[in-house]
Each structure stands twice: as C-alpha cells, then as structure tokens.
Amino acid sequence: MIRRTPGATSTGSLILSPPPRTASLQTMAAYSSTLKRYLxxxxxxxxxxxxxxxxxxxxxxxxxxxxxxxxxxxxxxxxxxxxxxxxxxxxxxxxxxxxxxxxxxxxxxxxxxxxxxxxxxxxxxxxxxxxxxxxxxxxxxxxxxxxxxxxxxxxxxxxxxxxxxxxxxxxxxxxxxxxxxxxxxxxxxxxxxxxxxxxxxxxxxxxxxxxxxxxxxxxxxxxxxxxxxRGRPGAFRPRGAEEVRRAGHAFLDMRRRIERQIGHRTLLLSGVSHDLRTPLTRMKLALAVAEPCPEIEEIGRDVAEMERMIESFLDYVRGEGEDLAEPVSPVALADEIAGDFARQGREIERTDRIEAVGSPLVPLKRSAMKRCLTNLVDNAATHGTRVRLTVRLTRKNLDFIVEDNGPGIPAEHREEVMRPFTRLDAARNQDAGSGVGLGLAIAGDIARGHGGTLLLEDGTDLGGLRAVVSLPR
Ligand SMILES: Nc1ncnc2c1ncn2[C@@H]1O[C@H](COP(=O)(O)OP(=O)(O)OP(=O)(O)O)[C@@H](O)[C@H]1O
Ligand SMILES: [Mg+2]
Known part of the structure; x- marks a missing residue:
C-alpha cells in the first residue's frame, strides 16, 4: 500500500507500508497465544x-x-x-x-x-x-x-x-x-x-x-x-518407540564422534608441544655452556618465554582432558584458590551468596574449574590492586564472580580477548606480567565444558572488570 504523508507536496515523499492486519487475524493470534499459555x-x-x-x-x-x-x-x-x-x-x-x-x-x-x-x-x-x-x-x-x-x-x-x-x-x-x-x-x-x-x-x-x-x-x-x-557424560541406553530409539542412537553416535575428535586434537596438540620441549632443552643446555654475552642472554630470555608458552599450551590442551565431574563444594574451592594466592602474597577478598537450600555440593570437574578460576583471579590480580571472588549458589545456578579495580576491558574488545593468544595492546601490558593470551580462552572453554558461560562485564562495585562464570546445576 502506498500512503502519502499528510502535507506532502506533489514531489513529496511516499511511504510504503504493509497492508494493515485485519482485526480477525489479530484476535485469532491473541486467542492462540492465550490458549498456548494455558495448554x-x-x-x-x-x-x-x-x-x-x-x-x-x-x-x-x-x-x-x-x-x-x-x-x-x-x-x-x-x-x-x-x-x-x-x-x-x-x-x-x-x-x-x-x-x-x-x-x-x-x-x-x-x-x-x-x-x-x-x-x-x-x-x-x-x-x-x-x-x-x-x-x-x-x-x-x-x-x-x-x-x-x-x-x-x-x-x-x-x-x-x-x-x-x-x-x-x-x-x-x-x-x-x-x-x-x-x-x-x-x-x-x-x-x-x-x-x-x-x-x-x-x-x-x-x-x-x-x-x-x-x-x-x-x-x-x-x-x-x-x-x-555439562561435561557429565553418563550411561545412556536408547529405549522406547522406533523414532525415539533412532534419535537416541544418533545422539550416542554424535557423542562418540565429538569425544573422538576432542581426543585426537588433544593428542595432536600435546604431542607437538611435547616434541618441542626436547629441542628447547637442548638449546638451554647449549646456552648454559656458551660464553656469556648480551646476545646469548637475549636468546636465553626468548627460550624461557617459549618454554612458558609451551607450558600454557599444554595446560590449554589438558583443559579438555577427560577428568570427570564429581561433587565439589564451590565455597571450599574458592577458599582454596584464595589461600593459594595469599601464599604468594596476593590478597583476595572472598564473599559468598548462598540462596539455595539443600546440598552445597555441585558436580564439577575439580581441577579444570580450579584452573579456570585461577586464570581469572590471576588476571584480576595482575591488572588491579583489589580482587574479590564471590560464590553465588542458587537452586538452579552456580556463579563464580571475579571482580577487580583495574582498568577493565572496553566492551568492544571483550569478545576478542576470549580468543586464544589474544592480548590487549602490548603497551598496556608491558609491566603487567607477560602472559601468552591463553588465560581467558582456557577459562571460557572450561566454563563451556560444564555447560555454562564465561561473561565479561563492567564491575559495578570495584570499578574494574567483572568476570562471571555461570554454570547450571
Ligand atoms: N581483569 C582484567 N583487567 C583488564 N584487562 C584484562 C583483565 N583480564 C584480562 N585482561 C586483558 O585480556 C587479555 C587476555 O587475557 P588472558 O588471560 O587471556 O591472557 P594473558 O593474561 O595476557 O595471558 P595468560 O593468562 O595466558 O598468561 C590480557 O592480555 C589483558 O589485556
Ligand atoms: Mg591471564
């Protein structure tokens, strides 16, 4: 339908609009949505x-x-x-x-x-x-x-x-x-x-x-x-009507394929990283016996950096390893991480918000989740002076919240920093430790491996970054 705007001149604008929906169609739609609500x-x-x-x-x-x-x-x-x-x-x-x-x-x-x-x-x-x-x-x-x-x-x-x-x-x-x-x-x-x-x-x-x-x-x-x-593969045997059984078998096939693919990738990546270690060790030996001079020192630093990178790479690959979920107390886990950091002289504030009644245990891949949170707390402690780790447990969800008072990450970069080997501009990071850029990628993978998500947002309390690992129970 073509409608002329009121007051438009002969050369004025034409507005194209869809024909108005008839009243009966609208009532039908209203009825069906009401019906759906009660069905x-x-x-x-x-x-x-x-x-x-x-x-x-x-x-x-x-x-x-x-x-x-x-x-x-x-x-x-x-x-x-x-x-x-x-x-x-x-x-x-x-x-x-x-x-x-x-x-x-x-x-x-x-x-x-x-x-x-x-x-x-x-x-x-x-x-x-x-x-x-x-x-x-x-x-x-x-x-x-x-x-x-x-x-x-x-x-x-x-x-x-x-x-x-x-x-x-x-x-x-x-x-x-x-x-x-x-x-x-x-x-x-x-x-x-x-x-x-x-x-x-x-x-x-x-x-x-x-x-x-x-x-x-x-x-x-x-x-x-x-x-x-959610990373808790259990026993499952397809049963019931033909179609349901077929869907069940298709699911099992898919599960096997995914597990096999992850297994292959893990094997490949860890193999490569492992093999790189041997020549690196040889280089370190050679450097140790060489005449000390500025170039040798520089090469030594590069070798150390490569070693660290390979270590984090192996960590990343291990994150997808096959450790199984077991009942874990999230509060105890958070306390343990805070304790680890306190021992290195880095103080972490701890708060808990337990809104759930019933068991305080949640099935988690313990060591993987610890690595995930350690990475987040490590980032927060690197970029800020105050770090707070909060456990929020509700009937349906478990959230770990890591907040800091650092500079935060601009919204437009939040997706980018989650990718492996991404670090925000090197200048900003010069004195703030020299990571490889895998920390957030690993944390995100582990959260997804638990059927959850890792979300980066603006911290409301401390003013820096707020990282939320949100997991379904
Ligand atoms: N709490 C934070 N505050 C400000 N910037 C952050 C924070 N956490 C991460 N970043 C930025 O995101 C980038 C990616 O972080 P990520 O943890 O993935 O890597 P990294 O810390 O540089 O290295 P790695 O953790 O592998 O040692 C960091 O380089 C940093 O610029
Ligand atoms: Mg990091």
Whole structure:
C-alpha cells in the first residue's frame, strides 16, 4: 500500500507500508497465544489431552444424542402398550349401564393386568401434569398416553415414588389408573452410562500408564544430552518407540564422534608441544655452556618465554582432558584458590551468596574449574590492586564472580580477548606480567565444558572488570 504523508507536496515523499492486519487475524493470534499459555507444556500432558478429549467428547455425544433417542423410543413403546390396556378399560367403563356395573367390569380387568383401576362417578377431569423438573421421560409418557387414548387426562408422577397416578375423563365420571413406573419406561437407564464412563476411565488409566512409558525414553534422551553438554557424560541406553530409539542412537553416535575428535586434537596438540620441549632443552643446555654475552642472554630470555608458552599450551590442551565431574563444594574451592594466592602474597577478598537450600555440593570437574578460576583471579590480580571472588549458589545456578579495580576491558574488545593468544595492546601490558593470551580462552572453554558461560562485564562495585562464570546445576 502506498500512503502519502499528510502535507506532502506533489514531489513529496511516499511511504510504503504493509497492508494493515485485519482485526480477525489479530484476535485469532491473541486467542492462540492465550490458549498456548494455558495448554500444558510437557509432552506427557499434551498427549494425555489429545487422548482424553476425544474420548470425553464421544461419551457426551453418545450419551446425549444416541442414548437419549433410544431411551425415548423404548419409553414410547412401553407407554403405548399401557395405553392399549387403559384404552380397553375406558371402553369397558363406557359400555357399562351404571357406576356399579362399571366397577364390576374394572375389577375383572384389574385381575387380568398389573394395573390398579377404579371409577369415580360424576367428576370431571382437567388436563394437567405433575412431574419433577428433570424427569424428562414423564413428558414423553404423558404425550404418548394422551395421543393414544385421546381423552382429557391428569397425570401425577410425584405423589407416590415409582408410580404414576392417572385420571382419565370418561362418560359420566373419571377412570383412575395406578401404573407402576417400571411399566412405562425402562428401569435403570443410567446403568448404561455408568458402564460407559467406568470403562472409559479404566481405559484412560491404562492409556496413561502406556503413555508414561512412551514419554520416559524421550526424557532420558534429553537428560543425557543436557548432561553431556555439562561435561557429565553418563550411561545412556536408547529405549522406547522406533523414532525415539533412532534419535537416541544418533545422539550416542554424535557423542562418540565429538569425544573422538576432542581426543585426537588433544593428542595432536600435546604431542607437538611435547616434541618441542626436547629441542628447547637442548638449546638451554647449549646456552648454559656458551660464553656469556648480551646476545646469548637475549636468546636465553626468548627460550624461557617459549618454554612458558609451551607450558600454557599444554595446560590449554589438558583443559579438555577427560577428568570427570564429581561433587565439589564451590565455597571450599574458592577458599582454596584464595589461600593459594595469599601464599604468594596476593590478597583476595572472598564473599559468598548462598540462596539455595539443600546440598552445597555441585558436580564439577575439580581441577579444570580450579584452573579456570585461577586464570581469572590471576588476571584480576595482575591488572588491579583489589580482587574479590564471590560464590553465588542458587537452586538452579552456580556463579563464580571475579571482580577487580583495574582498568577493565572496553566492551568492544571483550569478545576478542576470549580468543586464544589474544592480548590487549602490548603497551598496556608491558609491566603487567607477560602472559601468552591463553588465560581467558582456557577459562571460557572450561566454563563451556560444564555447560555454562564465561561473561565479561563492567564491575559495578570495584570499578574494574567483572568476570562471571555461570554454570547450571
Ligand atoms: N581483569 C582484567 N583487567 C583488564 N584487562 C584484562 C583483565 N583480564 C584480562 N585482561 C586483558 O585480556 C587479555 C587476555 O587475557 P588472558 O588471560 O587471556 O591472557 P594473558 O593474561 O595476557 O595471558 P595468560 O593468562 O595466558 O598468561 C590480557 O592480555 C589483558 O589485556
Ligand atoms: Mg591471564
């Protein structure tokens, strides 16, 4: 749609805008988002609803349409046969010469049928019906009797339980008939419904049990995948339906491939680093016996630097080694690191924020996590004069927070310094130790190996850098 801005001149600007969404589309979207909010999230409950709603709908339709109609037809037939008997009685009474004769004829009829009948002389009958409000079959019975007999009729369904009192206007008076309720409509019609609902309930219970068994393997697969991401590979055996089993096997294949690749890379890198050590040692020996002069000293410094680099390189590679997660107290770990630094004369402030109830232990690859935190604290102590290490433990998360009062890292460089061998401008670092630029890369890798993240942000308290290792529990 092309819309001209108000006040635009003939050469004015044209604004292209999409056609407005119709109101009905918007309401539909609103409805579906409301529905989504109330629908269950888990596969089990969704499948349960998919299963139970049709069963319930079917029951309701069958009960209200089919059973009702069938029940009414049977009622009509039964009431019809009673109407024939009453019709015969009406004829007998009207054929009688007087009230006594009528009584006598009725007694003979009563003996032959189950209906109690009597004659009242000289009364007139006004058509009426007394019934319970929800007694819908009473209406069907009354209609059938009236249609078949064709006389004024008063029916009372409530005076006596399980019986109908009928007065029929006849010549010279009224015929009184007492009909047992069981003669005019089928007894215990609710039994069918009871059977239907109990069977449905039983079947639903069976279905729920089967459904649980179907959903469990999917849950197990999700858990195994999440555990692997957190560096805690556990035992997992694909089970369940064909598709779920296939997904499970695909996951296992993937896990094996990743483990193999990491293994190969680790082996390769550590092999190269190791092999470099031998010539380096030879060079160191040669330098030791050489005539001391400024050049030799310089070469000695370079060799020492190379040695340090290889050491950190091996450290980096070892970070991906296969040590397994074990329950570790994060507070004790943080205290241990602070203690290590204190022994080197570098004071670390320690705080804890424990918001979780329950076990203070968290599964961690202990030595790897210690290396990760040591790297962060080492950076902080190199760049700042105050360092604070905080453990924050909540029900779902474990955070280690390292803060310092140094210069911090500008936001635009934070991604870059996480890459291996990256150091911020050499001038800035000249006096601040000479690292290789692997510390943050190693720390980030270890955090990821635990399924977590390493985040660098502006320190709010101390004003320098704030590094947060955030791990799911
Ligand atoms: N707390 C910090 N404050 C200011 N700058 C930092 C801080 N931590 C890291 N940096 C910057 O990020 C760069 C990369 O840090 P990283 O730990 O990866 O390497 P490094 O400390 O130089 O060497 P290594 O840790 O391998 O000995 C550092 O060179 C430094 O410039
Ligand atoms: Mg460092």
């Amino acid at each position: 269950p999230k888990s596969l089990f409950w969704r499948a349960f609803l998919i299963l139970v709603i049709p069963i319930l709908a079917l029951q309701v339709v069958v009960a209200f349409v089919f059973v009702r109609r069938h029940y009414d037809a049977v009622t009509e037939q039964m009431a019809g046969s009673v109407a024939r008997e009453i019709g015969a009685a009406v004829q007998e009474v009207e054929r009688a010469s007087g009230p006594l004769e009528a009584e006598r004829r009725l007694i003979a009829l009563t003996l032959a049928s189950e209906l109690e009948m009597g004659f009242e002389h000289g009364v007139t009958v006004t058509p009426e019906i007394h019934r319970e409000p929800f007694d819908f079959t009473a209406a069907v019975i009354a209609k059938t009797l009236r249609d078949r007999i064709g006389r004024p009729m008063a029916l009372d369904f409530v005076a006596v339980r399980k019986q109908v009192d009928i007065r029929i206007g006849v010549h010279r008076g009224a015929l009184l008939v007492v009909v047992p309720r069981g003669r005019v409509n089928p007894s215990n019609p609710h039994l069918l419904l009871v059977w239907m609902f109990t069977t449905a309930l039983g079947l639903t219970v069976v279905a729920v049990i089967f459904l649980r068994n179907q959903v469990r393997p999917i849950r197990e697969l999700a858990r195994a995948a999440a555990d692997f991401g």
